[in-house]
Amino acid sequence: MPTPAVLFATVSLDRDGALPLHRQLFDALRQAILSGRLRPGTRLPSTRVMASDLGVARNTVMAAFEQLVAEGYLQARVGSGTTVTSIAPDMLLNVAAAPTDSSAVGPTELSLSARGRVLAGTVRGIPDPSRRAFQAGLPSFEAFPFGTWSRLLMRHSRKPSADMLGYSQNGGCEMLRGAISDYLGVARGVNCSPDQVIVVVGAQAGLDLVARMLLDSGDTAWIEEPGYPGARGALLGAGARLHPVPVDDDGLDVAAGERVAPRARLAYVTPSYQFPLGTTMSLERRLRLLEWAQRANAWVVEDDYDSEYRYRGRPLSALQGLDTGERVIYVGTFSKTMFPALRLAYLVVPRGLVHVFRRALRHTGQDAPLAIQAAAADFISEGHYASHLRRTRALYADRLQSFTSLLAEQLGHVLELGPAHAGMQLATYLPHSIDDREIARQAEKAGVNVAALSSFYLRECPQPGLLLGYAALPEGEMRSGVAVLRQLMPASEARRAAY
Numbered sequence: 001m002p003t004p005a006v007l008f009a010t011v012s013l014d015r016d017g018a019l020p021l022h023r024q025l026f027d028a029l030r031q032a033i034l035s036g037r038l039r040p041g042t043r044l045p046s047t048r049v050m051a052s053d054l055g056v057a058r059n060t061v062m063a064a065f066e067q068l069v070a071e072g073y074l075q076a077r078v079g080s081g082t083t084v085t086s087i088a089p090d091m092l093l094n095v096a097a098a099p100t101d102s103s104a105v106g107p108t109e110l111s112l113s114a115r116g117r118v119l120a121g122t123v124r125g126i127p128d129p130s131r132r133a134f135q136a137g138l139p140s141f142e143a144f145p146f147g148t149w150s151r152l153l154m155r156h157s158r159k160p161s162a163d164m165l166g167y168s169q170n171g172g173c174e175m176l177r178g179a180i181s182d183y184l185g186v187a188r189g190v191n192c193s194p195d196q197v198i199v200v201v202g203a204q205a206g207l208d209l210v211a212r213m214l215l216d217s218g219d220t221a222w223i224e225e226p227g228y229p230g231a232r233g234a235l236l237g238a239g240a241r242l243h244p245v246p247v248d249d250d251g252l253d254v255a256a257g258e259r260v261a262p263r264a265r266l267a268y269v270t271p272s273y274q275f276p277l278g279t280t281m282s283l284e285r286r287l288r289l290l291e292w293a294q295r296a297n298a299w300v301v302e303d304d305y306d307s308e309y310r311y312r313g314r315p316l317s318a319l320q321g322l323d324t325g326e327r328v329i330y331v332g333t334f335s336k337t338m339f340p341a342l343r344l345a346y347l348v349v350p351r352g353l354v355h356v357f358r359r360a361l362r363h364t365g366q367d368a369p370l371a372i373q374a375a376a377a378d379f380i381s382e383g384h385y386a387s388h389l390r391r392t393r394a395l396y397a398d399r400l401q402s403f404t405s406l407l408a409e410q411l412g413h414v415l416e417l418g419p420a421h422a423g424m425q426l427a428t429y430l431p432h433s434i435d436d437r438e439i440a441r442q443a444e445k446a447g448v449n450v451a452a453l454s455s456f457y458l459r460e461c462p463q464p465g466l467l468l469g470y471a472a473l474p475e476g477e478m479r480s481g482v483a484v485l486r487q488l489m490p491a492s493e494a495r496r497a498a499y
């Protein structure tokens, strides 16, 4: 197959340029994919043909292809060559779906930066919170003590002191930073002083700040495979090049990361309850990750988004507590333990980063409203947070039990459950013969939100499945949601035979 005209039009290589040829080719192909000129499913010529058509060494084309495969833009399958991925990073789906006819695109969109396009493209549709079955990570709103919360908010809004009405300083309200650092020390084994806590408007804002502060465009970052799309988006938005590192029952496979990208600048991990598979990172892996970070002078971002919810045994302490080399940036959020619209979360940064992060917060505008910070400080220090955690832990543990029984009874013939002892959502596995994205599409039409496990992979997904949130669901909604899923599944798939 000769190289298609679109590729020739796309690729112009500057042999005297500062960037190596493989990098120029990578950039050109990536741009063609993002802009929709190379559509999902397009089959690319072989590396040999392309190298000869472009007049470059085959190694150059291979290096560019390898990187595009690693970042999820291309798929290489034995026997069917290399194609533009159709189960691509989320951004591809949106960007590729945009009209390619420039007359249909407004000037503002046309003048977006590459970073802007990536950022806009990484976001998939935001689920409607009133459709609770089976949104991942949604807490129970009914369980939240809104009476107490509004009283505390009122306390800080009725006659606010001057310092509550100006700009937030020092990375957040002092009372809240103190309350968070006390809580983290006791509950999560995090080793920090209040100074190291930086309060932000959501973990997502924290990830964005971390990526912008610590990565230059083109820097490599390890991300978990499968992993959290929000983290990918923040890293890509800062211009990072992503290296998906596989996750197994012991969490991130650090040795694999060291093999493929030993000089990465940053690793993003969810060690307590891996998102989305729900595995816990073993102590050995934790130590190895910290050792690598120390050696490689890299940062480790620990996203501890829902570790409060563990229903068997004691929660494992945070990775941050093991870090003696000041390499870990810890991220925590109140979105799961209180509610997402609060937009309140925090980073715990190594001492050396405190000053620069505080300063940067001023110009990124990611600091949270002071009245909300003050009310949250009281909510924690007066004991309401601890009681709410106790109540919701018991509630979610019950719901998990009902949910697993219901799934076994109604869908046991097709669905296998992942780890079911923590968190607010459950990873479940389907036989290879079932297309999880198709199930997710059909479920959405029937009013039920499920996320296909394959959508969390940048590379090929080893086994299809569904991520199912249950914490927000009273039994009735759970039952009707499961009934919808049952209708979408083959009636008598013999699970064992099909795996």
Ligand SMILES: Cc1ncc(COP(=O)(O)O)c(C=O)c1O
Pocket (backbone or CB within 6 Å): 136, 137, 201, 202, 203, 204, 205, 228, 230, 270, 275, 303, 305, 333, 334, 335, 340, 344, 345
């Ligand atoms: C793994 C993970 N990290 C971070 C977040 C985002 O938290 P926030 O709502 O504070 O931005 C979520 C939310 O779903 C999550 O699942």
